[in-house]
Amino acid sequence: MCGIVGYLGHQQAVPILLEGLARLEYRGYDSAGVAVLDGNDSMIQVKKQKGKLAGLKTSSNDFCLNAVCGIGHTRWATHGRPNDVNAHPHTDCTGKFAVVHNGIIENYMALRDWLISRGHVFNSETDTEVLPHLIEELYAGDLLEAVRRAITKLQGSYAMVVLCLDEPGRLVAARHDSPLVVGLGDGENFLASDIPALLKHTRRTYILEDGEVVDLTSTEVKVFNGSGDAVEKKVFEVNWEAEQAEKNGYEHFMLKEIHEQPRALRDTLAGRINPEVGKVILNEITLDEEKLKNINKIYITACGTAYHAGLVGKHVMEKMARVPVEVDIASELRYRNPIMDKNTLVVVISQSGETADTLAAMREAKRNGAWTLAVTNVVDSSIARDADDVLYTWAGPEIAVASTKAYTTQLMAMYLLGLYMAEKRGTQNVEEAKELLIGLRELPDKIETILKNGNIIKDFAAQYCSCQSSFFIGRGLDHAVALEGALKLKEISYIHAEAYAAGELKHGTLALIVEGVPVIALATQQDIIEKMISNIKEVKARDATVLALAPEGYTGLEQVVDQVAYLPQTHSLLAPVLAVVPQQLLAYYMAVERGCEVDQPRNLAKSVTVE
Numbered sequence: 344m345c346g347i348v349g350y351l352g353h354q355q356a357v358p359i360l361l362e363g364l365a366r367l368e369y370r371g372y373d374s375a376g377v378a379v380l381d382g383n384d385s386m387i388q389v390k391k392q393k394g395k396l397a398g399l400k401t402s403s404n405d406f407c408l409n410a411v412c413g414i415g416h417t418r419w420a421t422h423g424r425p426n427d428v429n430a431h432p433h434t435d436c437t438g439k440f441a442v443v444h445n446g447i448i449e450n451y452m453a454l455r456d457w458l459i460s461r462g463h464v465f466n467s468e469t470d471t472e473v474l475p476h477l478i479e480e481l482y483a484g485d486l487l488e489a490v491r492r493a494i495t496k497l498q499g500s501y502a503m504v505v506l507c508l509d510e511p512g513r514l515v516a517a518r519h520d521s522p523l524v525v526g527l528g529d530g531e532n533f534l535a536s537d538i539p540a541l542l543k544h545t546r547r548t549y550i551l552e553d554g555e556v557v558d559l560t561s562t563e564v565k566v567f568n569g570s571g572d573a574v575e576k577k578v579f580e581v582n583w584e585a586e587q588a589e590k591n592g593y594e595h596f597m598l599k600e601i602h603e604q605p606r607a608l609r610d611t612l613a614g615r616i617n618p619e620v621g622k623v624i625l626n627e628i629t630l631d632e633e634k635l636k637n638i639n640k641i642y643i644t645a646c647g648t649a650y651h652a653g654l655v656g657k658h659v660m661e662k663m664a665r666v667p668v669e670v671d672i673a674s675e676l677r678y679r680n681p682i683m684d685k686n687t688l689v690v691v692i693s694q695s696g697e698t699a700d701t702l703a704a705m706r707e708a709k710r711n712g713a714w715t716l717a718v719t720n721v722v723d724s725s726i727a728r729d730a731d732d733v734l735y736t737w738a739g740p741e742i743a744v745a746s747t748k749a750y751t752t753q754l755m756a757m758y759l760l761g762l763y764m765a766e767k768r769g770t771q772n773v774e775e776a777k778e779l780l781i782g783l784r785e786l787p788d789k790i791e792t793i794l795k796n797g798n799i800i801k802d803f804a805a806q807y808c809s810c811q812s813s814f815f816i817g818r819g820l821d822h823a824v825a826l827e828g829a830l831k832l833k834e835i836s837y838i839h840a841e842a843y844a845a846g847e848l849k850h851g852t853l854a855l856i857v858e859g860v861p862v863i864a865l866a867t868q869q870d871i872i873e874k875m876i877s878n879i880k881e882v883k884a885r886d887a888t889v890l891a892l893a894p895e896g897y898t899g900l901e902q903v904v905d906q907v908a909y910l911p912q913t914h915s916l917l918a919p920v921l922a923v924v925p926q927q928l929l930a931y932y933m934a935v936e937r938g939c940e941v942d943q944p945r946n947l948a949k950s951v952t953v954e
């Protein structure tokens with residue numbers, strides 16, 4: 344996620360902007376920049392570059408020392424590679440407007456085409472650059488009015504701050520789906536994506552709501568709602584310390600990232616579906632229809648959690664695209680001398696885009712003539728750069744070692760790819776595609792429902808956090824998700840956890856089921872629920888304690904298990920996105936109960952760049 348700061352007051356703007364951006368570095372970024380009104384208000388000066396803030400600080404040593412008004416930005420690339428030109432702030436043709444933005448303008452291509460037809464000249468590959476040109480196009484002497492008119496033409500998410508040469512001493516800002524806060528000072532005012540950037544100067548803030556627009560001077564802050572009415576904002580007094588504020592008040596990054604999943608899914612879906620016609624739009628995929636039709640084998644390769652996402656991907660792609668799919672751990676695939684050729688598609692999943700085993704497996708696939716398609720969360724990462732195609736997840740930086748929002752957005756990418764290939768290969772059932780796309784769009788709200796009702800999980804964690812071992816069982820898709828649940832628990836609570844195909848237990852592992860062993864039973868697949876209930880009875884007969892995860896309405900479970908954590912109803916193919924969330928929470932609460940180092944578990948690294 345990008346970081347935004349704005350300042351207007353009586354102090355030097357540049358040091359304040361850079362310090363504020365430094366407090367937002369935890370959000371992850373690949374480039375940074377500032378734009379200020381020079382001391383004579385004669386022009387907007389922009390300094391921006393790829394790389395870390397330290398570099399920007401060095402090159403900004405004597406930059407506009409007398410400027411008292413400006414905006415700053417740290418960019419987490421989504422549209423357009425990390426480089427100097429794509430860095431923010433972006434300006435219009437005349438240099439009179441400068442904008443910083445966090446979010447995704449979904450309809451930026453249409454706006455860009457229209458603005459080009461109106462004579463505007465673009466320099467970057469970004470979606471953001473349409474903003475200064477649009478405001479320039481609509482400006483008629485009042486910056487607030489121009490911004491208001493501009494946002495009526497936007498689709499997607501934004502938190503933006505706009506600087507205008509003709510209106511020195513004024514900043515206008517707006518937010519929709521991306522966070523933005525106002526810092527209230529004495530003869531000076533601030534704007535930022537997040538509270539940590541403000542705390543050195545003020546603890547008095549306005550937390551902006553979606554649709555609100557801010558008209559800010561050094562002595563006054565006016566807030567308007569989407570209808571243009573003035574809003575009386577309540578001052579929010581921040582009682583967090585900066586370090587805590589980076590976690591937005593959550594105790595750990597992992598919990599914050601679990602709760603970011605609705606937004607991460609919305610962003611990953613943004614601009615990529617048209618449910619009304621059952622269509623997936625993946626403009627970034629260059630694999631053409633002819634080649635797609637000739638694909639006769641798909642491999643999905645990854646490590647850890649990404650591998651588990653691939654297991655769900657297998658179910659989805661075989662069902663939708665009717666192509667045989669083999670899922671292989673990257674460190675295995677690369678040494679298996681796999682059978683591949685030009686009609687093989689290799690989907691490579693990696694949150695970091697830097698995992699050594701996954702990168703090596705992808706290069707092996709390329710050597711074998713396969714087409715490689717990366718699903719990754721980091722723009723311009725090594726895997727992104729080497730792959731033939733890239734489908735980005737837009738989860739924002741994932742700080743906790745235990746992957747959560749990356750996993751669910753990887754699942755989202757699997758569904759998008761499966762539906763996209765089905766349409767291109769002519770295997771699509773249009774009605775089912777429409778139902779699935781509507782289901783995908785509803786998932787973020789359903790995750791929010793699960794997160795609001797996490798107490799069953801929290802209580803179960805408190806009750807069983809001293810257990811020595813645990814089992815996660817499921818059939819079909821549920822088995823794939825059980826593997827992810829077991830990994831989450833193992834890696835942050837250090838409790839031994841084993842995921843097992845429920846139908847396979849009786850062939851050996853059942854010997855380990857004894858009284859009181861906690862068993863998490865995933866029961867989301869309607870078509871095999873009776874078989875699953877039989878397997879649950881097998882472990883209950885050995886006095887295990889069973890917590891079932893099942894959709895609302897599965898009443899047959901309550902007599903069989905000890906507890907049921909119900910999930911909102913969804914298409915059974917989409918159930919993994921919901922079923923994983925209680926498992927993430929279970930792992931988190933058990934680790935907290937056991938006093939573990941949740942965000943940085945022992946022995947593990949966030950990105951395993953060694954083989």
Ligand code: AGP
Binds near residue numbers: 701747
């Ligand atoms: C997930 O919780 C783990 N931290 C780990 O298994 C991770 O998924 C794996 O190392 C792959 O990382 P990547 O997605 O960045 O390639």
